[in-house]
Amino acid sequence: xxxxxxxxxxxxxxxxxxxxxxxxxxxxxxxxxxxxxxxxxxxxxxxxxxxxxxxxxxxxxxxxxxxxxxxxxxxxxxxxxxxxxxxxxxxxxxxxxxxxxxxxxxxxxxxxxxxxxxxxxxxxxxxxxxxxxxxxxxxxxxxxxxxxxxxxxxxxxxxxxxxxxxxxxxxxxxxxxxxxxxxxxxxxxxxxxxxxxxxx
Ligand code: MN
Numbered sequence: 001x002x003x004x005x006x007x008x009x010x011x012x013x014x015x016x017x018x019x020x021x022x023x024x025x026x027x028x029x030x031x032x033x034x035x036x037x038x039x040x041x042x043x044x045x046x047x048x049x050x051x052x053x054x055x056x057x058x059x060x061x062x063x064x065x066x067x068x069x070x071x072x073x074x075x076x077x078x079x080x081x082x083x084x085x086x087x088x089x090x091x092x093x094x095x096x097x098x099x100x101x102x103x104x105x106x107x108x109x110x111x112x113x114x115x116x117x118x119x120x121x122x123x124x125x126x127x128x129x130x131x132x133x134x135x136x137x138x139x140x141x142x143x144x145x146x147x148x149x150x151x152x153x154x155x156x157x158x159x160x161x162x163x164x165x166x167x168x169x170x171x172x173x174x175x176x177x178x179x180x181x182x183x184x185x186x187x188x189x190x191x192x193x194x195x196x197x198x199x200x
Contacts, residue, residue, distance in 0.1 A: 002052060002077055003033045007084055014087055017180040019169045027084070028194040030164055031101075034076030034145070041069035052078045075145030079127060083160050086193075088186035097156070097187065097194045104137040112182065115139050119178045122161050130157040130190075132197040154197035157190045 007027060012020040042048045047055060047062050047070070055062060055074045060069045098108065105111035118128040118139050131153040140148055148155050159181055166177035173178040 002035050002038050004032050005081055005084070009088065014089060014184045017089070017183045018087070018166075022165065022168045025168075026160075027080075027167055031067065031076070031080040034073045034080065038070065038073040038077050038140045038171065041066045041073055052081070053149060056147045057152075059150050071150070072145050075142075075147040075150075078147050078149065079145055079158065079160070082155060083158055086157050087184050088189070089184050091187045093187040094191035097191050100137055100194065103144050111139075116175075116178050119159055119161055120175060125162040128159050129153075129155050131155050132194065135198070154193075156193040156197060157185065185190060 006025075007023075011023040011027070014023065016117055038052070042050070042055075045063055045066055047066075050058075052074050055070055056078050059067060059071055072139070101108055101111045105114065114129065115128060120140050120196050122128060122141045122143075124143065126146070129140050129142065131138050131140055131148045133153050137156075140151075140152070140153065142148065159178065161174060161178075163172075166174065170177040170180075
């Protein structure tokens, strides 16, 4: 059974950048629905016991009759599980990931510009990610609930750009949401993700 993970912080911990009401609805309703629908999809199938990471990394081996449901709802589960962990206020960037960003993007400012452009350039619902691919940092976008694990990429950082993640506070202003989001990146967790991704 896939379960909804508890947040490691209070619903209002990311205020004023991400508001409490959005966090409650996003975690308790949207994320819970992905968990429920994933459980429904895999029930009684050959992949019922697979962890969500394996489902997403190995979609080709998920039975065809449930593959689309697993792609959508499994992606919804993994992406949100991951997203909550990389959010925290007032965490300075760590040296390992800062050095890698300077090396692969030229400077932090250039990285920030490119990442923000990816967020604003994602047409419709989806995600923007910082991933590690063959030892190199890369910015990728995914549509709907698609997940970089399915493309063999190792996620380090992500932002949810579905309207449900920002509409209550920012309405249609995705640019304001991404500006605010830079204040709640948990760089300590991103550093951990980076170190782990280098080892794998
Ligand atoms: Mn979401």
